[in-house]
Amino acid sequence: MRFLALAILLAIGCYFGYEAVEAPDNQLFGKTLVAGAPTEREVALTFDDGPNPPYTDRILDVLRAERVPATFFVVGRAAAAYPATLRRIAREGNALGNHTWDHSHMTLESPAAMGSELQRTDATIARITGIHTHLMRPPFGARDFAVIGEAQKLGYRVVMWSVPLPKDWEQPGDATIAKRVVDNVADGSIIVLHDGNEGILCARDHRPAHDCDRNQDVAATREIVDTLRARGFRFVTIPQLIADADRADEHAKRMAAR
Ligand SMILES: [Zn+2]
Structure with a gap:
């Protein structure tokens, strides 16, 4: 009986421990970027797990037509396989982020393996685009002290998110994806x-197709942009979101010091 109670407690502990590892807004393991300034009428669109032609290109078509920049957290092996798409992302004014070499669960890796995944991805992005990104997003949002520590040691800002994931990968329909996003957007999201x-x-x-088709994300991107524009939002890259948040912070400090 006592053993059973202990086992249940342990299971609950593991569950909440794991929740904390993947919860996008917890700062238990080190500081991450979750959102921009709550005073700025702007949002940052980010795309994970590519490049994945032709869907990445279709999303780029939408962004270009709408004159909206985004941030792409690319997986190293895909960047290496599709250099033309990666180059286009950068050429059209979008920002890049490091999403590891093969989308592994970094909390299960040694710091050395983690570091080499990030560096291999960085070298690939730099070889193809000439850009060294200082942004990284851990796959599955999974991080702990070691993951954030290693990323920061290599000069990365760890970027999470504030709008709950719309589970677009389950392909619930573009209108559903768009609704899940726009219903949860706030200033700085x-x-x-x-x-x-x-x-x-x-x-x-x-x-x-069930593994790879991202046509719903293409359509959802257009719907999200149109809806949020109508509500007065600007679209910015993550570097711009950070710069605007820093400026808002400075302003708040100056006002407080008066
Ligand atoms: Zn991912």
């Missing part, structure tokens, strides 16, 4: 959509 699936090389390996 960070939105996550997916242009790929864990960096799987869909086109190259001829993977089935």
